[in-house]
Amino acid sequence: MLEPVVNFFSRIFTYIGRGIGFIVGILLWPFMWAGSWYTQRGFILKIVVGLALLLWLGLYGYFFYNTQAWTNFNPDYVASYNFKNQTAPAGEPLAAPAAAATTGTNVAKTCARSAIVTVTADLTDFNVNQNAWISSMLLYKLGFFGMDWDRTPFLDNKASFQRGINSAVRRTGIELVDTLGRVRGTSQIDGDLQKARGNLQFTEDAWYFGLNPFGPKTPTPSYYRSAVNDLRTFNTKLENCNAIFDARADNLIQFIDRIANDIGATSAILKDRSENHNNGWFDTRADDRFWFAYGQLYAYYGLMNAAQVDFRQVLDEKHLTPLWDGMDGQLRSALAIQPWIIANGSEGGWLLPNHLTTMGFYILRVRSNLIDIKQVLQQ
Template structure:
């Protein structure tokens, strides 16, 4: 009685096994053909081809390594600055009785310091992924951003860079000069220009055709320019205009920045909710994560630079609440990003979760802005 059933399932498993065998054969066929071709060549051609293959394997090995290893990644990186011990706002004279205070010494800008450090983290402590040759070539011509692997770090770095670029613009336009009418600081202006450089330039390009300076070189120059500005500020030879209206504008620009990211997450979540099979969900998520990672440090830095303004407006508790929301968002680090249906019960929707925290932070920023405007 059971023989027909056993034969049926045996046939099914046999066909499945043959199908898997055919699939593996198709995948391995190019390599087997290349191996046979290689063994039939002369030693000179073998040497050249072998060297090329070893070089290619080495490049991909290095590419895999730098995309998977996130050097000095630490959601609690703000703690290393000890901002709570800084008593003087940016650009203000350091009291003569303060320890190690030099004559005519002013406080450095924490915002400028964090901006420089975040850029240094992107291009010196880690390899800048977006301009690497193998990232630009993609996966058999398909952009890595359209695949579910090896693009998370690139998206995270671009998220940080988005926040850093926004800060660079504000430093030049308002924070680094008096009421926007005084002369623009040369170091800040150079830093802004370097930070605005395209994110994917390699040593050679097709449009325009010819050799180029790669992206990391420009960002490294921006780090030097920002630190040069802070050195001048420390000797009271530069300006950091820590007024309430400048803080209002800075907060407003950040709220708009993360608001745009929230809209991108919402659109992806609603129109491409394919669960684990949405190949763009991961880079959307990690771009947003990179933005919040950067703004967590920059907002803590702004709390130091605008210390007097916040104390006058009694904004410290509200600001601390915003910092707490930013830090809570950085706890969301799933192994696999899923873009499931918002009403589904099986797969999570990490984009919606991240969007929730972004909107909470944006709401806090708007509340702070309203208090500052009173």
């Protein structure tokens, strides 16, 4: 009596096996055809095609490695700066060493470097020197068989993360030029900060050659590396008391306000994606949205800790340290979210998580803290 049942399942598995074989055959056919074509060619053509194939494999191997290797990525990178022990606000004269004061030795006057400028330069250095800048790599620009990598579920996370950092760095560069790096209305713009801002604003996807306009170009990482040097040059001048860092309360209010607006816009992008494209693990744009927001918060985590040093006097006068530390904790909590696969499930669903909503929650908490700090500063 079991023989018909056994025969039925045998036929089912036979058909399944044939189906799998058919699909594998379709996938392997182009390679089999290419192999057959290659063996029938002449010696010189074989060498040319072989070298081209090796170059192609080498480029993709290099591209794959750089998209997967996140060198020196560390959510706790702020600890390496030891900001808690830096008590002098940016630009303020530093006390002479005790030994020099005892012996009466003349020591050159020095001022405190800007922690904001230091972190801005280091984040850019992290993007383009410690790691390869993905967005301007040739294979990233060519896409996946012509499809934008951001529209695929793989190899685009690091590029989005880097662009998120760069978004925060660009915003900071603008504020350094317009307000923080000069006495507003009474001093000229610092030349090094001006150059740094211009270099940081350069397009994110330039390669060595472009079509619009047609011709050779300077790639994006070169501009960003120049910005790093410009920022560090400014900090050296500041240390030598030859530059200005205007750590006034109204400048801090504007800086905080711009950051709140910046992450607020990111929150709106996450909300739109979450509500209108909640396809779970099959939303191929959810990952780049998530990692862009993560990169932004990664950068602002360091920049807000740096601002606490540069504006220490203002924060102490307003007794803002506890509120600022609360914001700092929210930023660090957001960086603890590092899922292997980004899911954009329904907000009311029970099976799939919604990582965009989770990240948006932390962004709004940080933004709320920024608004609270701003209101206290305005009192």
